[in-house]
């Protein structure tokens with residue numbers, strides 16, 4: 424079997440309802456594209472890994488790779504763990520809870536190819552992108568986090584905290600090696616460093632739809648870590 428061109432990394436923690444639909448949609452929208460899916464499950468207590476094993480059987484071991492970890496170690500390190508197994512030339516990072524619709528992946532791929540970009544990021548905050556289903560509190564957290572980062576770091580990318588992105592593999596590896604964040608703040612740090620290093624970045628408007636099944640893992644500790652990470656980056660810029 425040929426090596427895939429794209430590696431999609433799906434971090435999961437308690438996503439047993441969402442994972443099969445997510446993978447079904449990827450399969451549906453990526454017809455004719457050579458890809459693999461790397462599931463990084465952090466010992467989800469809900470049995471996500473059993474579901475992942477059934478999917479591996481259904482779609483084949485060459486398409487679905489399960490790379491579990493022993494416990495919940497955070498989103499940032501889940502990506503780097505997945506990356507170490509990726510065979511693709513390009514890496515796609517996305518959430519597995521259906522908030523990121525796979526229909527946007529072909530648009531990201533097309534934009535990358537057209538302008539030979541290093542990174543294509545989904546954006547909720549420009550040209551028709553948006554969020555639906557979040558309450559005012561969550562909208563305020565997201566907008567606030569984004570606004571603060573824009574204000575302090577001025578990176579020139581509209582959605583800094585989103586996590587639906589396509590990277591050239593070596594670019595992602597370089598950025599991960601430079602980054603210090605472990606949790607959700609990781610996304611923002613990566614984009615900040617990417618801009619600083621002069622990588623070519625494009626944006627595709629996406630609609631982010633809040634999950635139906637399960638719940639968000641963004642807790643108050645993640646928010647504190649975000650604020651710390653932001654201040655750290657601000658300090659190294661000035």
Ligand SMILES: Nc1nc2c(ncn2[C@@H]2O[C@H](COP(=O)(O)OP(=O)(O)O[C@H]3O[C@H](CO)[C@@H](O)[C@H](O)[C@@H]3O)[C@@H](O)[C@H]2O)c(=O)[nH]1
Pocket residue numbers: 433434435436437438463464465495496497498501517518519520522565584585586587607610638639640641
């Ligand atoms: N393996 C692993 N996966 C995790 C962990 N924490 C979260 N995940 C997985 O990461 C994805 C995103 O987690 P959610 O908990 O659904 O995040 P959210 O609150 O919807 O937050 C979204 O918006 C944030 C702000 O824009 C983003 O920063 C975040 O990445 C995500 O897109 C899901 O597939 C979830 O199962 C972890 O510690 N380990």
Ligand SMILES: [Mg+2]
Pocket residue numbers: 518520522634639
């Ligand atoms: Mg989510």
